[in-house]
Amino acid sequence: MADGSGITFQYKARDAKGTRQSGLIAGKDRAEATAALKAKGLFPIALEPEGNQATSSSFGGKIAKGGKKQLTAKQTADFLARLAKLAGRQITTERALAIIGEGGDDRISRTALEVRRALREGAPLSRALQSEAGIADPVTLSLIGGAEVSGDMDQALATAADILQSRLTVKRRIITGLMYPGILLTVALASLGLIMVAIIPQFRPLVEDRFDLVPPIGRAVFAVSQVLSTLWPVFLIAILLVSITAWLAARRGLLSGILTKLGAYIPFVRQMVLRNQMMLLLHVLGALLARDVTLSGALRVVSKSAPDGSVKSGMTSITQKVESGRALSSAFKEQKLLPREAIEMIRIGEEAGDLGGMITRTSDDMRDAADRDLERFLLVFQPALIVGVGLLIGVSLYALFSAIVSVNAISF
Structure with a gap:
């Protein structure tokens, strides 16, 4: 007691x-x-x-939902990184927030002053960040909550900022890699639509009287062109609505989840997304264990921050198995969320008594593997997209001119 x-x-x-x-x-x-x-x-x-007994350093307990939503993910990472740098220079947290708040009239500065006000009213930093900065990430709150007891706030803030930045880097890498193919696909589809709507209908009067003599592929192209020429306003409105919906979803942070679910139907993309998700979760788990968080508490925090779907359910099951006495490597092996090499490294960490260090090393190895997967995907996807679009346009033009040539040949 x-x-x-x-x-x-x-x-x-x-x-x-x-x-x-x-x-x-x-x-x-x-x-x-x-x-x-x-x-x-x-x-x-x-x-x-x-x-x-109650302790203020409890990890893995319930974390209330965030209050104000003021900072984006990038702004949150920048804010925590700046706060960590100042705290590392033996400046009190309250003074560090005041310095950031005096830096300008942007959103980060205003948020820093709001968090400082909450601190002066007696709230701990974790609760102030939750209520005033809208930070609801369980990993960030757990790291800072533990540092409020251990006293190494600068390291906790730096670790939290690094984890948030790692998530942003993965998203940025995928978005940057897919930007060129996306632009290419958009331009190619627009060009193909223009051909179908504006060019092919001008050739229809030439074959109208002998349409039954047109080859099947030619009739198919003319049929598609007729549908698009009639309904192009409907298609245009639909495209605009989809674009606006995607933009709003991106603003609310929902687009990545939607794209992840769509990508789950493609085996290679599903494997690539899973590797990136598990790499980030292992990075978080290793950081928590390095800060003397118990394995059970760290797993509960990681489970809360896991993306919805098979990864979240798998991490929840792993947490329950570990809390019932199973070894972490054995629990991961049953869920099949990690490659065999990663599970072997976790097993070594358990036997050597350096589980946190081996998990962090495993995360680094998986990051390198994820980079290689993305590079291979782009090396295959971009040329395949160019060839596919070229074939679509080539087939359309071939069908058009073969129809005209066939009708003229019969006429003579």
Whole structure:
């Protein structure tokens, strides 16, 4: 029980041989109790106050939904990075926020002043960021919440900013890689539509009287051209509506989820997206474990931040299995979310007592593999797109002129 010397925690841990152990350990807070377990050669899986004693450093608990939505993902990463740099120079958090707030009249500066005001009213930084900056990411809030107890706020802010920046880098890399093919496809479809609507109908009077003599491919092209020529305003309005919907979804952060679900129907794209998602989650898991968060608490945080779908359900199942006594590598192996090489590295980390370090190294290896996957995809996709569009235009023109030649040949 809690006394003047600290709090008694109930723990579940594994030793270097993977044997599961449980018992009680005392510490003034969760960080100190975790350090005491590691000093005994144990890797903590779960660490909870005996008798449900409350501690302000609790990880993996419920995190309330964000309040104001003021900062975008990029602005949040920039804000936390700037705050980490100032905090690393032995400047108090309140003073660092004041310096950022005095920097201008942009959204980040205004948010910094709002967070500072909440701090001066007695709110902890994690709650102030949640209510005033609209930060609802469970990873960020858990890192900062733990630093409020351990005292290394600059490192926690830097880690949170790095994780957010990693997510943005992955999205930016995919968007940049697909931008050229997307522009090419748009221009090609527009050109093909112009040919169907404005050019091919002008040749129809030449074959109108002998349309039954036109080859099947020619009749198909003329039929498509007639439909497009009649309904082009409807298609144009539909394209505009889809474009506006996509723009609004992107503004609200929903577009990436929609594209991910659509890409799930393509095996190669599904594998590439899964590798990127798991790389980010392992990066988060490694960062949390490096900050003395218990494995159970870190997995709960990672599960909350996982994207909806098979990854989220898989991480939730892994969390439950680990909390029931299974080894992390064994739980990952059953879910088939990671390649065999990654699971082997996690197994080595469990046996060597450096699970956090090996998970971080696994994340780095998966990032390199994800970059190679994206490069291969673009190397194949871009030429294939060019060839496909060229074939569409070539077939349309071939069908058109073959129809004209066939009718003229019969006439003579």
